[in-house]
Amino acid sequence: MTASTIKSRPIYPGLTPDLNAQHNIIVCDKAGTTAVSELFSRADIAFAERTTIILADSLTDTESKALTRELAPAAIEMQPTLADGIARLRQLLETAPMGMRLYAAGTEPLIGLVVQAGIDFSIDHLSIRTEHRGSLKRRVQCVHCKGYIEDVTTNPVKCIRCGTILLVRDHYSRRLAAFQGVCIDAEVPGDIPAAEALYQ
Amino acid sequence: MSGNSLRRVRVAEVEAVANRIKRFRLVDIDNAPLSEFSGGSHISVVMHAGSRLMRNPYSLMGSPKDTSSYQISVLNVEPSRGGSKFMHESVKVGSELEIGQPLNLFPPAKLAKKHVFVAGGIGITPFMAMMDELDALHADFELHYGVRSLKDGAYCKYLQSRYGSRVNVYRQDLGQLIPLKTVLRGQLLGTHMYVCGPKPMIDWALQTAKLLGWPDENVHSEQFSAPPPGKPFVVKLARSGREIVVSGHQSILEALEENGVDAPFLCRGGACGQCETAVLSCDGFIEHNDHFLTEPEKAEGKKIMICMSRIQSASITLDL
Numbered sequence: 001m002t003a004s005t006i007k008s009r010p011i012y013p014g015l016t017p018d019l020n021a022q023h024n025i026i027v028c029d030k031a032g033t034t035a036v037s038e039l040f041s042r043a044d045i046a047f048a049e050r051t052t053i054i055l056a057d058s059l060t061d062t063e064s065k066a067l068t069r070e071l072a073p074a075a076i077e078m079q080p081t082l083a084d085g086i087a088r089l090r091q092l093l094e095t096a097p098m099g100m101r102l103y104a105a106g107t108e109p110l111i112g113l114v115v116q117a118g119i120d121f122s123i124d125h126l127s128i129r130t131e132h133r134g135s136l137k138r139r140v141q142c143v144h145c146k147g148y149i150e151d152v153t154t155n156p157v158k159c160i161r162c163g164t165i166l167l168v169r170d171h172y173s174r175r176l177a178a179f180q181g182v183c184i185d186a187e188v189p190g191d192i193p194a195a196e197a198l199y200q
Numbered sequence: 201m202s203g204n205s206l207r208r209v210r211v212a213e214v215e216a217v218a219n220r221i222k223r224f225r226l227v228d229i230d231n232a233p234l235s236e237f238s239g240g241s242h243i244s245v246v247m248h249a250g251s252r253l254m255r256n257p258y259s260l261m262g263s264p265k266d267t268s269s270y271q272i273s274v275l276n277v278e279p280s281r282g283g284s285k286f287m288h289e290s291v292k293v294g295s296e297l298e299i300g301q302p303l304n305l306f307p308p309a310k311l312a313k314k315h316v317f318v319a320g321g322i323g324i325t326p327f328m329a330m331m332d333e334l335d336a337l338h339a340d341f342e343l344h345y346g347v348r349s350l351k352d353g354a355y356c357k358y359l360q361s362r363y364g365s366r367v368n369v370y371r372q373d374l375g376q377l378i379p380l381k382t383v384l385r386g387q388l389l390g391t392h393m394y395v396c397g398p399k400p401m402i403d404w405a406l407q408t409a410k411l412l413g414w415p416d417e418n419v420h421s422e423q424f425s426a427p428p429p430g431k432p433f434v435v436k437l438a439r440s441g442r443e444i445v446v447s448g449h450q451s452i453l454e455a456l457e458e459n460g461v462d463a464p465f466l467c468r469g470g471a472c473g474q475c476e477t478a479v480l481s482c483d484g485f486i487e488h489n490d491h492f493l494t495e496p497e498k499a500e501g502k503k504i505m506i507c508m509s510r511i512q513s514a515s516i517t518l519d520l
Contacts (some may be wrong), residue, residue: 021413098387099413122313122390127415 006170012111012130017043021101024051026074027089027114029082030059031134032105033067039103040071048074052092056085056110086113093121105131109139109150112177125174136199140168141178148178154195156184165192168199206246207234211295212269218354220276221322222288223261225269229296233267237302239330242424243270244468246298249286252450253458256283257424257468259326259396260302264333270299273354275322281426281449305467306394306422308334313390315341318378318405320397321348324355326422327396331363342366344383346397349373380408394420424469427451427508428489434515437461438480443515452506456520463506463520470508477506477518484513 015035018024024047028036033055040048051074055067058080068076079085102123104114111130118128140149140157147161155168159181166181173180185191213225228234237260244255262271274287291297308315308330315334317327324345334341343363347353349371359367370376384393393414395405402421409419429449435456436443446455453475456463466474470490479486479502488498490505497503504518 018413018415020411023413093389096389098384098389098391098418100389101413101415122311124415124417127417 004170006172008172009170010108010112010172010174012132015039015103015105015129015131017047018101018129019043019047022050022099023096024101024103025054025089025092025096026051026103026105027054027056027085027110028104029055029057029106029110029134030063030067031107032110032131033071035105035131035133036071036103039105040074045073048072051075052077054079054085054088056082082110082113085110086117089114090117090120093117096121101127101129103129105133107134107137108132109137109177112139112174115174116177119174138168138199139178140166140181141173141176142166142181144183149181153197153199155198156192156195157181206298206300209270209297209299211291211293211297214291214293217273219352221273221354222276223271223273223354224287224291225271226297226299227269234270235301236267237264237329238304238307239264239333240306240308240326240422241302241304241329242306242326242467243272243302244300245272245287247283247286249282249290252282252454254281254283254454255300255457255468256426259329261325261328262332264329265336273322273325277426281429283426303466305472306396306420308394309392309418309420311390312392313340313388314392315339316383316387316391316393317341317343318380318393318395318397319343319345320401321346321353323395323397323401323423324353325396327394328355328359330394335363342368344368344370344378344380346370346372346378346401380405381412384409384412384414392418392420396422399423399425422471427454427510428487430487430510430512433511433513436515436517437520438517439520446510451508452504452510456506461520465507468507470505473505475505475507476503477520478502479504480517480519482511482513482516484511486511486516
């Protein structure tokens with residue numbers, strides 16, 4: 001993650017435990033589990049005991065079992081996709097009381113969607129603790145047709161909905177959980193630089 | 201520049217509302233409408249108490265929609281630096297005062313699902329304007345108000361009759377304490393807590409919320425304390441070369457104002473950071489009484505909040 005001059009570009013300070021929280025919800029992907037292990041190593045066992053982990057990733061049986069052991073005694077819920085994980089998070093937030101602390105660890109799309117869900121339930125984005133792990137892929141919104149392009153790894157990228165070639169900017173919307181993509185050849189149509197794999 | 205222009209007002213009403221607490225209603229000197237404000241705002245009132253010039257901040261407690269007058273409540277504190285004593289003894293109906301524009305350093309969180317107000321004594325005042333504003337928006341709130349007794353606590357009856365079961369009064373004379381743990385436990389996500397009152401009460405409420413796992417973003421507090429007194433000292437102003445004596449019961453800011461120096465300020469309570477001033481040299485220890493500078497900044501001694509802090513030595517040179 002490189003420093004940006006764009007103020008809306010999110011920064012992820014890393015996970016630190018809030019030892020006072022009555023309950024913790026952590027949403028992570030496979031790469032993010034390492035950050036969760038490190039978080040647990042910085043807290044007592046009771047911290048993990050009052051934690052629910054939503055692990056949203058496609059995992060093999062062996063991986064699932066290994067990670068369940070690794071992250072015990074936290075309660076782990078496996079969700080096959082990020083969308084399923086976020087749907088489950090929203091379900092938990094429906095009834096969550098104050099004193100619950102939300103964490104997110106993994107790719108930027110995962111963190112962004114967790115923060116978006118948190119905001120929808122009136123959690124201040126600054127009180128969600130986040131750590132980026134794994135791929136640099138981005139979730140991008142085409143500012144022209146408003147379509148979303150998931151898992152973007154190149155810049156520019158073609159909008160899957162309207163076909164516009166988009167410059168992926170660091171401009172970020174917390175509400176939409178997406179970076180903004182703008183037409184790259186608006187001034188000189190057809191003047192399109194080669195795509196670079198910037199967000200692998 | 202202070203950037204906060206003054207306005208002349210006339211005292212239209214004075215009412216003793218509780219032991220040692222008076223309510224003042226202020227109207228524009230020409231009966232022009234006053235500026236609108238938002239719940240949680242305060243004004244500073246300029247006082248010429250004897251030879252001394254003071255500006256004390258008071259929360260606006262009337263309805264924010266009412267621009268015909270401002271209402272403040274003043275507790276006669278003992279011992280007083282002179283401000284509250286001046287308000288209680290010298291200000292009558294018809295008296296003229298100068299006030300600053302309303303400023304809000306204690307607004308309710310607009311996106312909160314629910315607001316829990318925790319007040320101690322005179323700390324009720326900002327919540328009165330907030331509740332008026334939130335009630336009109338049909339927002340969810342509850343008040344937990346600790347008073348020494350019904351004679352000492354202002355507006356108990358008014359608040360209970362207007363807001364019913366949303367108002368909870370706790371009387372110290374009956375041994376009742378705010379059951380804050382119970383109040384906070386199990387509140388729905390998106391609830392915000394606000395506390396205003398004496399410093400020990402604020403510290404207790406903030407600590408209670410923290411220990412229950414409430415994020416800092418959901419807890420808010422405001423306290424107006426007078427600048428603590430100390431020994432007199434000299435402030436040297438590097439840019440103008442002037443030397444100004446700060447007396448024992450005066451803040452640096454008050455001494456500057458008394459000598460016609462226009463220094464920056466907003467809250468006058470060490471909270472907002474507006475009066476942060478660079479220290480060029482100091483021959484001793486700075487007593488940082490603000491809650492704006494970080495601990496490392498305080499230890500470094502390169503900055504001072506002139507509304508609240510002073511020094512324990514002979515002189516300090518400021519970049520003013």
